[in-house]
Amino acid sequence: MEVMKMNLKPSNKAEQTGKGLKEPENKADQKINPGKRPAEPQRSAGAIAFYLVLGGCLGLLGGWIDYERLLNLPLLPALGGYFVLVAAVVLAYLVLILLHEVGHCLLGLLTGYRLVSFRFLHLTLARYPDGFRLKYYSIPGTAGQCLMAPPPSRENRFPYRLYLAGGVLMNLVLGGVLFLLAQYVGLDIPRGRFFLVTGILSLYMALENGIPMKLSGIGNDGHDLMQAGIGETHRKVIWDVLNLNARLQQGTRFQDLPSPWLDYSEAELLQGMEDKGFLSLLNFRVMDRIDREEYSAAASLIDSILNQGGLLLYYQYEMQCERLFVQLMLDPVPETVDPFYTGELKNYIDRTQGQMIGKRRLMAAYHMLYTKNEAEAMRHRAAFKDQCRRYPILGEIEWERQLLDRIRIKAEADQDTAAHRPMPIIE
Numbered sequence: 001m002e003v004m005k006m007n008l009k010p011s012n013k014a015e016q017t018g019k020g021l022k023e024p025e026n027k028a029d030q031k032i033n034p035g036k037r038p039a040e041p042q043r044s045a046g047a048i049a050f051y052l053v054l055g056g057c058l059g060l061l062g063g064w065i066d067y068e069r070l071l072n073l074p075l076l077p078a079l080g081g082y083f084v085l086v087a088a089v090v091l092a093y094l095v096l097i098l099l100h101e102v103g104h105c106l107l108g109l110l111t112g113y114r115l116v117s118f119r120f121l122h123l124t125l126a127r128y129p130d131g132f133r134l135k136y137y138s139i140p141g142t143a144g145q146c147l148m149a150p151p152p153s154r155e156n157r158f159p160y161r162l163y164l165a166g167g168v169l170m171n172l173v174l175g176g177v178l179f180l181l182a183q184y185v186g187l188d189i190p191r192g193r194f195f196l197v198t199g200i201l202s203l204y205m206a207l208e209n210g211i212p213m214k215l216s217g218i219g220n221d222g223h224d225l226m227q228a229g230i231g232e233t234h235r236k237v238i239w240d241v242l243n244l245n246a247r248l249q250q251g252t253r254f255q256d257l258p259s260p261w262l263d264y265s266e267a268e269l270l271q272g273m274e275d276k277g278f279l280s281l282l283n284f285r286v287m288d289r290i291d292r293e294e295y296s297a298a299a300s301l302i303d304s305i306l307n308q309g310g311l312l313l314y315y316q317y318e319m320q321c322e323r324l325f326v327q328l329m330l331d332p333v334p335e336t337v338d339p340f341y342t343g344e345l346k347n348y349i350d351r352t353q354g355q356m357i358g359k360r361r362l363m364a365a366y367h368m369l370y371t372k373n374e375a376e377a378m379r380h381r382a383a384f385k386d387q388c389r390r391y392p393i394l395g396e397i398e399w400e401r402q403l404l405d406r407i408r409i410k411a412e413a414d415q416d417t418a419a420h421r422p423m424p425i426i427e
Contacts, residue, residue: 061197062086066190092198094121096171096205097143103170104146104163111159112151116246117392119145122355126392128250135392138355139314149246153239156232160239164225171206175199218276218312227275236260237277244284248395254291257395261285270304279315286322291399293406295326302326317348325362329410332369341366353383357391360384361400361407368411 062085063070070078098120105115117126117135121143124135139145151158162169178199185192212222219227227234240260247257261269261281269285272278282305289298302323306316324340331337353359360380367377381404388397 059086061200062089065089065193065197069190088194089197089201092194093201094143096174096198096202099170099174100167100205100209101144101146103168104166105148107162107166107169108146108148111162113148113163114246116147116149116249117145119147124392126249128394136355136390137392147245147249148242150239150242153236156236156239158235158239160228160235161225164221164228165210168206168210168221171202171209175202175206178202214274224276227277234275234277237275237281241277241280244280249393251394251398253395254287254399259288261288266301266304270308273305273308274310279311283318286319287399290322290326290403293329295329299323299326299330317345320345321349321359321362325365328365328369329406332414337366337370353380354387357384357387357397357400360387361403364404365407368407369414 063082065085065088066081070081073081101118101120105118109115115127117124119125119137122136122138124137126133126135148163150160176199178195182192182196182199185195187193187196209221211220212226213220214223224238228238237260240258244257244260248254261284264272264278264281266285269278269282273282282301286298286301286305289295289301302319305311305319306323311319320340320342324337324345327336327340349359349363353363360383364377364380364384367373367380384400384404391397
């Protein structure tokens with residue numbers, strides 16, 4: 001898995017029980033229904049409508065910047081000028097996203113956080129013990145991310161307000177400065193109107209991220225801040241996830257990570273999975289079961305997550321990828337594999353395998369264990385090796401390599417079993 005789900009390792013961690021919490025019974029022997037076709041992930045109609053409206057507004061604002069000149073031009077030059085203005089507004093919006101992440105970074109550094117990586121679009125500046133390196137990585141549906149290691153937590157108390165609100169505060173400050181510039185320059189010329197439009201976008205971004213809400217199923221900065229203020233448990237989850245992600249990126253192996261996902265029962269995590277922190281811990285729990293080769297238990301947990309409904313489309317696809325993988329490790333035959341490898345999932349894998357190394361591992365398993373196409377399996381293994389040089393999450397790389405070794409061992413064992421299978425008696 002990627003990011004929300006950091007890919008990891010093989011270990012012999014004993015299953016623990018959280019303090020005062022009852023651990024659910026082991027589902028490793030629970031019978032899995034392989035013939036049940038998973039529901040296709042659904043795109044939110046509200047999200048599609050939102051982005052259509054946003055695009056329309058950007059188009060209108062872009063045209064307004066220099067509408068007097070455009071109205072006096074012939075059609076083709078006017079269209080060309082209009083698209084240049086819209087492109088300028090879109091570029092300004094991307095710059096505001098970049099500065100939003102800079103706001104998180106600056107206020108995080110001021111309150112004791114340590115920068116781990118800074119991503120804008122596909123480029124990631126990642127920090128390692130031997131210095132900074134430029135990497136290549138992206139998460140579908142996101143334009144930027146500032147990943148920071150939290151300061152020490154004492155009794156689940158640590159500074160979080162300024163760090164979580166840093167992006168919103170940056171957008172508010174920028175919006176104020178741009179409004180003043182627009183007033184100073186004057187709205188009777190295009191440059192002044194451009195400053196005003198950019199200021200409106202900055203204020204919009206501050207409200208979009210600052211007013212507690214969920215955007216496409218995931219909480220914004222204001223929602224995270226509100227959740228952190230609810231109580232000790234939510235603050236602990238935020239700190240744990242930040243700490244786990246930071247340690248994974250800098251190379252800590254999965255077996256050497258703490259296991260905060262075991263501080264809660266499976267039922268508690270499922271109940272709280274509308275919060276992305278709990279969802280991240282559920283993802284780590286899935287990875288832990290895969291790591292310990294408890295594939296039936298991992299399949300049961302993934303099915304429970306998918307059956308909850310309301311998951312962001314990206315998370316649905318990621319969970320379906322891991323569901324396909326555990327099915328390949330359990331029983332790679334058509335009647336159990338084909339229901340999981342749907343057309344939509346194949347399209348998602350094709351779109352993301354160039355950035356997410358876990359998809360290369362999945363497709364290597366698919367071809368090595370199911371189609372028996374060794375050439376295709378080797379192609380994905382070679383692509384995996386090449387992508388690892390640009391991939392920022394070192395702990396995930398190590399875990400994926402170990403999974404690839406398991407796939408190879410299983411393929412060899414399956415081949416030996418087939419070779420020693422007695423020939424049927426023909427009467």
